[in-house]
Amino acid sequence: MQVQGNYKLSQLKFIFNGLIIGILAGIVVSLFRWSIQHMMTIMQILYTGIFKKPILMLLCLAINLSVGLIIGMLLRQQPDIKGSGIPQVEGQLRDELDYPWWSVLWRKFVGGILAIGSGLYLGREGPSIQLGSTLGQGLAHLTKQVGFDRQVLISSGAAAGLSAAFNAPIASTLFVLEEIYHNFSTNIWIVSLTSAITSDMVATYVFGLKPVLYMKSQPLPLRYFIWVVILGIALGLLGRFYQLIILRMGGWYHRISKLPWYYQGIIPLLLIIGLGAYFPNLLGGGNYIILQLTGAGYSTLVLCAFFLIRFAFSMISYGSGLPGGIFLPILCLGGLIGAIIGNIAIQYGFISQTYLSSFIIMGMAGYFAAISKAPFTAILLITEMVGTLTHLLGLATVCLIAYSVLDALNGKPVYYAMLQQLLKVKRQFHLGRTAQIVTPIFAGAYMDGKIVSQIPWPNGSLLTKILRDGIEIVPSGHTMLRWGDTLYINVSTNKQHEITADLTKLSSES
DSSP states (O other), rough: OHHHHHHHHHHHHOOOOOOHHHHHHHHHHHHHHHHHHHHHHHHHHHHTTTTTTTTTHHHHHHHHHHHHEEEEEHHHHHHGGGSSHHHHHHHTTTTTTTHHHHHHHHHHHOOOOOOHHTTOOOOSSSHHHHHHHHHHHHHHHHHTTOOOHHHHHHHHHHHHHHHHHHHHHHHHHHHHIIIISSSOOOHHHHHHHHHHHHHHHHHHHHOOOSSSTTTOOOOOOOTTTTHHHHHHHHHHHHHHHHHHTTHHHHHHHHHHSSOGGGGHHHHHHHHHHHHHHGGGGGGGSHHHHHHHHTTSSOHHOOOOOOHHHHHHHHHHHHHOSSSSSHHHHHHHHHHHHHHHHHHHHTTSSSSOGGGGGHHHHHHHHHHHHHHOHHHHHHHHHHHHHHHHHHHHHHHHHHHHHHHHHHHHOOOOOOHHHHHHHHHHHHOOTTTTOOOEEEOOOOOOOOOTTTTGGSSSSOOTEEEEEEEETTEEEEEOOOOOTTTOOEEEEEEEEGHHHHHHHHHHHHBOOO
16 A cells, blocks of 8 residues: 555656646747747848848848847757757657757757747747656656656646646647557656646746637538548648658758858758748748738649658758757648648548648648658647537548558658658767666566466566556566566666667567
């Protein structure tokens, strides 16, 4: 009973920590969102004013060049603020890399505001996730929590950051479980959900209750679901194309640019001036154009042009290494694909104009599900961001089809692939160190029903604790393992990724 009591106290401690992280992340990310919105409004006025007052061109050039130099300085000082930040968070939770929390926190905050606020085609969600995770890391540092406890705080901070960025606490929690951990650890989801809900409350107080991408819509009737199949196939194919390009952009930049890598962001910052002058509605992550799609009456040709512009410049923006994400730009591209296919169906009289919004909503979910290979997150994320439950069947269908098409094309989760690229450049394995990982045993797994001594444990791993029905068990060689058990295993950081992959095979459904 004492063991169970200690477990309950541990749970309460985790929840309390989640509340603290949620409040901190809610405040920081809300200020981050607010600053980006206001800076982008100012820059949009300057870009569009160039035609009336040509002198503004010089001002825009001076501002954006200064922004590029400032961000370059920040990147040179702290390379871990580069890009979206999600691969860095995944690497940190796998103990494959680490970085000082305060150094990353303030530089990512300032650099993200300057890069995204300038109107570049970058999303706020990746930086928000890294901001939240560094706050969790900071709390762990200040309270001297290490190992698995530290991982819980970092992951809950990531969920809180995404929740505050999109006002989507349920999807944010699932994103951490599905994209980062690939399992449903009790401690992880309880603390992540606590922090996500708390940060969402803070962000809602600042920005209001209206969903981020709210749009009036009618669910697509079943008799039109052949178009869902067509849409899903298109999203899967274009999703794989997106992966192939985005993962090569960094290498292309290095080959064609003579600038040091940390100053390559100057290139898109100068190019955005012309795009901002001619296409001000396309600036930023893409939420503004998404909300315009249903009522603006764009032709199919115009939508295709918007897609090509957004696709190309999203690659140029992200490939430069500036602090900013691809999450929202992916949703924007998916919405445009959905609008294009919906428009075609409407023009030829197959469906009514009423259902165009359904195609936009399904396009966003399917494109993200394919590229990230996180379909459950995609379904819940779009449901929360749009503010309706009536599209669940269409969302689930298009996500499954898009995911299957990309999987058949040998596509990998994009953030995992980015992490592998990052680790090729920056390896921070430490011989002799160990990290604690937590893995559940699923029904039908190899481990299910076997005793500890029968398991072919990978070299460099040590089972230290079993959690069963809320009770902690100290294992021995004769301890029987059952589905539903949660295993706490110390692994060598020298080959943590390989060891974790082997343990996942042993504990997952066979």
